[in-house]
Amino acid sequence: MKEKDASVNYKEHQLILYVEKKDGSYGPVKTGSYITKNYIDDFWYKRKKLEQDYMGKVRKGEISPIAYYMVLEELTPSELASRVRMSTRKVKKHLTTRHFGAITLEQLQRYCEVFNVSLVNLLQVIVTDKKNLKVIEEKTDNPFFTILKISAGKK
Amino acid sequence: MTFQHKMAAHCESGTVTALLNHAGLSISEPLVFGISAGIFFGYFESKKFPFPTFVVRNRPGQIRTGVAKRIGVNFKEQRFRSTEKGEHALDSLLAAGNPVACQTDFFYMNYLPNHVRVHINVHFITVVEKRGGVYVVSDCYSPTLAELDRDSLVKARFAGGSFSPRGFIFYPVSIPGSIDYRKAIWSGIRSAAFNMVKLPIPFIGVKGIRLFAKKVVDWPKLARDVDHLSHEIMKINIFLEDQGTGGAGFRFMYATFLREASELLNDPDLLEMSRRIMEIGDRWREISLFAARIGKRRDLGSDRLGELGAMINARADDEELFFRDLLKLGKSKK
Numbered sequence: 001m002k003e004k005d006a007s008v009n010y011k012e013h014q015l016i017l018y019v020e021k022k023d024g025s026y027g028p029v030k031t032g033s034y035i036t037k038n039y040i041d042d043f044w045y046k047r048k049k050l051e052q053d054y055m056g057k058v059r060k061g062e063i064s065p066i067a068y069y070m071v072l073e074e075l076t077p078s079e080l081a082s083r084v085r086m087s088t089r090k091v092k093k094h095l096t097t098r099h100f101g102a103i104t105l106e107q108l109q110r111y112c113e114v115f116n117v118s119l120v121n122l123l124q125v126i127v128t129d130k131k132n133l134k135v136i137e138e139k140t141d142n143p144f145f146t147i148l149k150i151s152a153g154k155k
Numbered sequence: 156m157t158f159q160h161k162m163a164a165h166c167e168s169g170t171v172t173a174l175l176n177h178a179g180l181s182i183s184e185p186l187v188f189g190i191s192a193g194i195f196f197g198y199f200e201s202k203k204f205p206f207p208t209f210v211v212r213n214r215p216g217q218i219r220t221g222v223a224k225r226i227g228v229n230f231k232e233q234r235f236r237s238t239e240k241g242e243h244a245l246d247s248l249l250a251a252g253n254p255v256a257c258q259t260d261f262f263y264m265n266y267l268p269n270h271v272r273v274h275i276n277v278h279f280i281t282v283v284e285k286r287g288g289v290y291v292v293s294d295c296y297s298p299t300l301a302e303l304d305r306d307s308l309v310k311a312r313f314a315g316g317s318f319s320p321r322g323f324i325f326y327p328v329s330i331p332g333s334i335d336y337r338k339a340i341w342s343g344i345r346s347a348a349f350n351m352v353k354l355p356i357p358f359i360g361v362k363g364i365r366l367f368a369k370k371v372v373d374w375p376k377l378a379r380d381v382d383h384l385s386h387e388i389m390k391i392n393i394f395l396e397d398q399g400t401g402g403a404g405f406r407f408m409y410a411t412f413l414r415e416a417s418e419l420l421n422d423p424d425l426l427e428m429s430r431r432i433m434e435i436g437d438r439w440r441e442i443s444l445f446a447a448r449i450g451k452r453r454d455l456g457s458d459r460l461g462e463l464g465a466m467i468n469a470r471a472d473d474e475e476l477f478f479r480d481l482l483k484l485g486k487s488k489k
Contacts, residue, residue, distance in 0.1 A: 001437055013268055014298050016164040018407035026411040035392050035447055042451050043270055046382045078202040083315040
């Protein structure tokens with residue numbers, strides 16, 4: 001690839017490509033990501049739609065919040081099971097609303113670690129019609145307890 | 156000595172290169188990649204992946220082990236059963252002023268953009284320093300040194316799942332006084348070419364590319380809906396271009412390796428091979444751009460996917476010829 005063909009002006013996502021330079025030598029150039037620059041809107045459109053579809057399923061009680069996060073984070077029951085150190089059979093059960101109720105707090109904590117969400121956020125979604133709200137979740141020394149700080153941001 | 160942060164095309168080859176440079180060995184990322192026989196192709200379908208996928212490099216860890224074996228560098232490597240021990244070992248090394256490479260789950264690298272972060276346990280970073288509860292990290296995908304909080308690094312180092320890192324760390328402890336680059340380069344070339352054309356496994360090497368070409372036509376049957384299919388098709392572009400390959404699924408970096416090798420060994424045959432793989436890389440890039448375009452337009456009918464499959468198959472033909480010639484050349488230089 002010629003150096004001029006690799007050049008993408010996109011500061012937000014930089015990467016290294018190896019190219020044929022003007023003097024005929026081969027070497028690295030730092031450039032912007034072509035796909036992020038040109039297709040990120042499409043990525044977020046699909047992501048948002050997926051979130052809405054699966055949140056709808058959670059709200060209807062068709063799936064558990066664990067299934068929601070598993071799909072969003074592109075994991076399979078088998079991979080998730082290995083990450084939370086449980087059997088695939090048990091994880092598959094936890095994907096359903098029926099069995100989700102029987103989950104222990106300790107098991108829930110393991111899912112939270114993998115999904116990188118707090119315990120409360122696995123059980124609720126924060127919705128507001130106010131703009132400029134700042135929501136900060138503060139961890140405490142207690143792994144089962146967090147402090148949610150909601151404050152008005154600058155207008 | 157201060158650690159010099161530098162972006163690199165790929166996390167493992169970049170991390171190994173940076174550590175070797177820091178230890179006083181002047182070597183480039185393409186040389187590390189080529190000597191370790193990094194170029195590869197594999198098409199995989201597994202319960203561990205939500206969708207079929209492909210890889211364009213050798214098994215994670217083999218860049219380090221390959222380069223160590225062929226140039227004689229000795230790396231100290233450690234895995235840990237306990238999080239506390241793993242954390243303590245890293246902190247002690249940092250306190251002694253040693254930059255240390257860590258294997259991590261990419262998902263927790265929260266200094267990188269959200270859209271690129273996925274759960275994959277084979278991301279390599281160099282931890283340079285600890286300041287209070289924060290680690291200073293040299294990540295080849297970050298333009299500058301980054302900060303990572305202790306919790307995230309612990310989660311990343313001890314994530315479960317496929318290729319679980321188990322706190323894996325490594326750093327070079329000895330570099331040989333003189334290196335036989337001729338032997339190392341040709342050994343790496345023979346190994347890579349063998350993997351591409353001689354391994355009798357239907358989803359590896361050129362056979363893997365052909366399998367990919369055949370299977371991609373059936374991907375609509377595996378997708379939830381057209382948006383999901385579009386996402387997976389567009390990931391072809393990401394896997395080939397954006398996910399730390401240096402472009403065209405490492406083919407451009409391999410071309411650079413062959414060119415550097417030709418200069419180092421004064422071998423015109425390698426220069427010609429370098430030119431050939433650069434051209435093949437250009438054709439792979441056409442596939443990337445095509446996949447991104449049809450994915451965005453949701454133009455994913457059987458005709459279009461058939462066209463994509465045919466393009467991939469043509470690359471298999473090119474690479475079969477290229478790697479057979481490269482293997483023959485490698486054998487002749489023994």
